[in-house]
Amino acid sequence: MGRPSNPDIHDSDGSSSSSHQSLKSTAKWAASLENLLEDPEGVKRFREFLKKEFSEENVLFWLACEDFKKMQDKKQMQEKAKEIYMTFLSSKASSQVNVEGQSRLNEKILEEPHPLMFQKLQDQIFNLMKYDSYSRFLKSDLFLKHKRTEEEEEDSSDAQTAAKRASRVYNT
Template sequence: MRIHLGFLRRRSTEASLSTRPKPEEAKKWTESFDALMASKYGSSLYRAFLIREFSNENLEFWLAVEEYKQLKPQKMATKAQQIYNDFVAVQASKEINLDAETRLITLTNVQSNNPDAHAFDRAQRRIQHMMERDSYLRFLQSTLFLELVHTEHCPTSAGYVSDN
């Protein structure tokens, strides 16, 4: 399955085209995983790449933990259990690849009387490290990313509309 940049475009409206980053902005994503994730378009493009590779559970987990950290304390216990059940538990529907020690530490954190914003820190760091060493690097070498970065050489191939 091949995905082109048009895959992420909504309807061809002026508003949606204006959200498309310039090649210079996209090049900043090569600086770090955090730079990629700080960009709405960058994180969406990375997600599309991972879906194509059938390996989006790591990113889904990472994003769920980021959302979890922003919750009010009274909502954390329920969300922590949901994240654990969906991603961390053995045989979870979107099970992520964690070592037994990290899995146990995460379970202990989730089952505590008061899970806090740091309940998934170790697991999230491990998953981010795996993404940085593997899928993030593959993404930066992908046609999907390279077409966006090199659009200044060939604007029509990236889906830009000509004024002519």
């Protein structure tokens, strides 16, 4: 006898908990830079922000290194390594990132690429973003606007579920 036999009660419990299961994307982004970088939408917003700060090359370098680590084909790796070097690390790079130890990276290591050859530099850039631009991003208008939009969307969908629930109760 302990369990209520009214299916409506159970039903509304089920629906309300499931709607709160999925964490809002802004909440995920605010939880960690890793989460932000795993979400294509997050990356897009973060890039917009970094562009305004003139440091978009950091996240582009990080993403390029991620792609590079997944490569299997040696020829492709050589090309990608060279591209990363020329774009971000060489003294003539168009989008040079500011990392220690890049001077030790020379054209020679590009001939024998290995998946983790950029790892140390990638970690440096990750930390630079994490302790610098990421914290500013979370306070930026760009992020806060997105968060507000999400909250407004959630409010309106909550209002709908409440109305549906009410109509179910009164229709009996």
